[in-house]
Amino acid sequence: MTRGVLPALLVCAVLLTPACTRSSGGAATAQSAESATPTTSSATATSVAPPVVTTDDTPGVVPTPGTSAADEDCAPAAPPAVPVDVRIDDPKAPTVVVGAPEGWTTTPTPDGVTLTGPDGMSGTVTIAETALDPAAAFRGYADDLTASTTMSTMSLLPAETCGFSGQKLMGQLGGTVPDTVLYQARIVHVPGYLIAVYVEAPTGTTDFDAEAPVLTQGLQIGLP
Template identity: 40%
Template sequence: MTRFETLTRAVAVAGAAAVLVVAAGCVRTSTGNPVAAQGTPAATAGPGPATLGDPDSSNYGVVPTSRAQLPAQAVTCEPEHKPQIGFVAQVADAAAPVVTVPVPDGWSMQGGSGDIAGHLTGPQGMNATITIAATSLEPAKAFEEYAARMMAEAAVSSISVLPAELCEYSGQKLLGAWSDTPQNAVEFVDRVVHVWTNAGNYLVSVHTTAPTGTPGFDGAAELLAGDFQIRIP
């Protein structure tokens, strides 16, 4: 365990959840490399519905950002429980953090390009995309813009926000759904973490999707949205 103590996943589910609402048109809107290593998100009571961009929801999971200089190859977050299978996700940006994400058994793993650090593919249309992107934004604003992009994916969309700090890094968990038609409905679970390296800010996200009602999605999404290792280059 490093000097950054891993926060338990209970912190994420114990915090308040915000539901963001966006209207689209006339439709109602509700609210790397593989390496060997090691169920349903909990509902929580909260302050009630919030509109997209509500400052309370964007600040969920935001903690002070430490900018103390770190040695090269420092592991600043080491989850207490290592996954049986992990994917080492990294991008070409030499200053970007490297993360090791837990992967469900039986999923395939493939590297990406640009800000996409990897693609993970599971059964029955389940998949996940890992992104590591430089950002000039501080955590609250970065999370707000990320949530807005998720809401803009379809004519009907809903999203709930949970605080999900990770090893003293600001973080959020997003749970939501998209639907252009009743037959084309998708649910998603994202884990988003704001990481400062010696060179600047990065937004790390694990975005997991599946057709609504897919068996096994809750368990897979719970694992993929869990804590992950962070290494500073």
């Protein structure tokens, strides 16, 4: 994907869902970051500092689970999806099963698969080694996605999968009508690897909102 460079508009939405859920429905709300300033009381001679509260402000980042069953079925694809088993030539890498909409074709690649659908829709599933922690890996993915655009929008939702940190991204990439695409992505950080499911379509594609979630809402993670 090649696009021009201008600052991206990032709209972060927070969807509170438990880890290892079977659905990611709910209402998205805007994320904000606030800093707390300790205060002292003038009513006493001794001031008491408030307790320090630390939080991770990256949506979808959760403590890495200590153990997880191999081939744990966390968010299975629902009919009419066609299961697609994605794996790479790395015995230490996780595997993933996604649901492809009926009528889509898949082609294996060294880092996963590519998918081709009707009306200009397409997608990829990749499993990439990473030395980054979840928050840094997610920021890097979002930066790479929007870095070469002349204009972009992004809504970002937490989407934990199998207890692992995860996010769902959606919006537009481009700047001019012929080049602008709609996209959805689901990314999951399994220690040492980043799984990314990405799907896009030309702006105005009527079936995109129905077909893209088939790929991004149903994931099954397998561990070596």
